Amino acid sequence: MTHLSNALFFYFIPIAAGIAFLASLTIYFQRPVERYLKYFSIFLLFNSLLEAYLNIQAWNSLNTVFINNIETLLVISFELFLLRDIIRRPGAKKVLTYILLGYPVFGLINILFIQVGVFHTFSYCLGCLLIVSACIYYFWELFQLKHSVDLVHQPAFWICSGLLFFYSCTFPLYGLAKLMLALPRIILENLFIIFVFLNIFLYLSFTIAFLCRLRTRRSMS
16 A cells, blocks of 8 residues: 555545534424434534544644544434434434443543553443444334334434444454554554444544435425
8 A cells, every 4th residue: 555545544434534524404494303413513513623623634744642532422322312312212312312421431540540641442342232233223123112213214224324334343443442553554554444434434424414304305395
C-alpha cells in the first residue's frame, strides 16, 4: 500500500461523517419529525469535526489515545441515549436510564485510573455489548408489533442496523487490541482498512436513516 493511499484512508471516515450530517439537515425541511433525529443531527456535526481532528492528528503521528478514549466514551454514551429514545417500552427505557448513569462513570474511572495511556478496551467492549443488546431488543420490539411496518422508511431501523453491525464487528478488533499490536505491519494496515469501511458503513446507515423519510413524503405527495 502506498503512502498516498494510506493518507486517503485517514480522510474517508470524517468525509462519511460529514455526508451523514449534511443528510441530517433534511429534517429541518420536513414536518413532523422524530424528536431523536433533531439532536442526532447536532451530534453528527460535532462528531464529524472531531473525527476530522483525530484523523489529522493520527496522520501526523501525534498521540491521540486520551482524546480518542474520551471521544469513544462520549459517542457510546450518546448512542445509548439515542437508543433509549428509540426503544418504546417504559421498562426498557428505565433500564437504559440506569445504564446511562453508570456507564460514563465506569468509563471515566477506567480511562483515568485503570487503563491509563492505552485504549480503554474494558469500557469500550462493555459499551459494545450494551449497544448490541439494546439494538437486539429494538428488533425484538419490532417482531412483537401486531401491525406491519415498512422498515425501509423507518429511520430507527437503519440507525439500529448500522449500530448493531458496527459494534458487533469492532468488538473483537478492539477487544484484542493488545494482541493485535504484535501482528505484522501489513496485517495491521489491512485491519485498519477494515475498520475504515466499518465506519463508512455505519455513517452510510445514518445517512439512509435521514434520507428514507424524504422518499416517504415524496411517495405520499
